[in-house]
């Protein structure tokens with residue numbers, strides 16, 4: 001939507017709103033300074049719907065900042081400048097768009113940039129002032145899956161992902177870089193989409209005039225197929241090749257799809273030759289993308305290939321704390337939980353951060369602010385349905401086999417009397433795992449480990465608990481084993 005002031009006689013009301021906003025911006029820019037204004041209000045747009053006038057912030061975060069730091073002043077300036085005395089509302093793009101009728105803005109190929117806006121023009125020269133040129137409408141950002149909660153601020157970094165995090169920040173800041181394309185790869189649920197979304201938001205915030213396109217490989221495929229059917233491939237190519245930064249999520253999806261791979265390959269080549277940035281994610285390394293066309297695969301490898309590892313225990317705890325703070329902010333309660341509860345979540349939900357978050361959400365949904373007082377037993381009782389499906393599947397026998405194999409032992413060592421540490425420690429680890437992911441009681445586990453007493457099992461569980469806090473190798477071994485057994 002383009003809103004103009006002056007020069008368009010047929011749309012006086014719109015022009016007047018634009019003129020009021022322009023005057024308001026001139027004063028705001030002077031008072032806040034260029035940098036602050038540009039960061040928080042630079043992408044805000046004035047929208048009219050019927051008689052209502054709304055300032056639409058690019059994100060929920062920007063909306064909250066404006067509300068806290070500038071809204072009162074905006075209200076004063078607006079009231080001073082608006083002869084019609086209209087009320088001005090404030091919403092994020094997503095909120096505004098949710099209430100919007102279907103956007104008429106569909107581009108020729110049906111594909112559009114997530115958000116490509118020119119900043120608010122606040123100059124007083126020129127009698128036609130562009131408030132916003134939104135090539136896509138915010139609805140498109142949502143349709144393409146850009147999520148506001150996936151920002152750099154909400155991403156927790158640790159050894160498993162800090163290189164990827166640093167690379168993502170650098171690319172999103174439009175810093176000069178030698179690596180193009182960048183490929184992030186890692187197992188599902190460990191933050192690839194989060195990182196890509198955060199890059200899109202940050203890149204748009206730091207360079208509002210640049211064109212940032214985010215899409216999943218699935219959407220790339222379906223849009224390409226439709227463009228071929230509709231004989232619109234030229235428009236499709238044009239849309240993508242105009243991107244300053246192209247972000248493609250889950251690129252493994254195109255593997256095995258001959259013409260889509262071909263198109264993606266040519267898109268990459270065109271963008272890279274033109275000095276445009278390309279970032280992609282995949283669920284495995286290029287070398288493992290066996291169904292991918294070799295030429296495309298080699299181009300994925302040609303830039304920077306950056307692995308994201310499964311989050312380790314410390315990172316899982318960090319993520320839990322950050323999520324708890326966010327949930328507490330939304331529910332207005334104190335962000336705290338007992339360490340034993342957080343540790344239990346971090347140890348039990350290792351398969352992906354998605355499941356870890358899900359477990360915390362379940363607790364907060366059930367008890368709200370009382371989560372701070374929740375005991376381990378109560379938390380386990382609430383989460384029992386989440387755990388039971390995994391518990392039923394894994395047997396002590398499978399655990400013993402997996403642990404023995406991991407440490408290069410025989411299953412018989414798990415039940416033997418051998419006390420050498422090389423055997424005793426894996427045996428204790430196996431007991432600990434059995435306690436974590438089966439419903440067996442301590443005596444029952446003891447019986448399956450060569451008829452040992454339940455106090456031996458309890459000692460093993462406590463010993464492993466204590467050791468893994470200080471021994472990253474053991475913690476990683478346990479993570480790997482838990483994931484393997486549950487998968």
Ligand SMILES: Nc1ncnc2c1ncn2[C@@H]1O[C@H](COP(=O)(O)OP(=O)(O)OP(=O)(O)O)[C@@H](O)[C@H]1O
Nearest residue numbers: 154155156187188189190191192193194319353354
């Ligand atoms: N390091 C992290 N900090 C904060 N949240 C995270 C982190 N890693 C993952 N998450 C959260 O975990 C959830 C899953 O992450 P995401 O969707 O980005 O995973 P993914 O690797 O793209 O998985 P998939 O391959 O299934 O798409 C999201 O809610 C995301 O916010």
